[in-house]
Amino acid sequence: GAVVSQHPSWVICKSGTSVKIECRSLDFQATTMFWYRQFPKQSLMLMATSNEGSKATYEQGVEKDKFLINHASLTLSTLTVTSAHPEDSSFYICSAPSGQGQETQYFGPGTRLLVL
């Protein structure tokens, strides 16, 4: 089946630095990708919809200047956490729709971010 990869799988950084997370669809093209954040013991929260060739659509309450999304190609979307703070520490997951009718979401393995 379709495969989505994320890189890195985990990252530790100092407060104030920026961190870039890549999401790739390995064997299919994705004009749309989704970014989620999951805090410990909580549900996935949709952060934004990444659109190839246009601006990302952010969910209410998600700072677009804080979480920069670039959908550079049909197989790559990047999420950059700018000036990261400890409260940004979380598990970030991307997904891309594929399959018949684009109904099935294929999720990346996630990136665990720890900001010290």
Added chain:
Amino acid sequence: SQQGEEDPQALSIQEGENATMNCSYKTSINNLQWYRQNSGRGLVHLILIRSNEREKHSGRLRVTLDTSKKSSSLLITASRAADTASYFCATDAQNNDMRFGAGTRLTVKP
């Protein structure tokens, strides 16, 4: 914002027993999907049920959908220790925008 709400929040059963998890949602949907997430891992798609379907089976999984009540249930029969995970329902309303519930944490004791 979240769309689905699963209950119970946590469920602990013995191996071999059946596990039933419920999901309720608020708005009209195109389809509803169930996912499993093992601790610290990404999500795995389990089953999709369309709004015009009422029941669907996949191996030991049985999903029902009641659009009049805006609810769905996931039944895992003859549970195994390996079924221990968090289970999420997700609704697909429009533009493939997925909304997840808080999940049910299932523990299957050997």
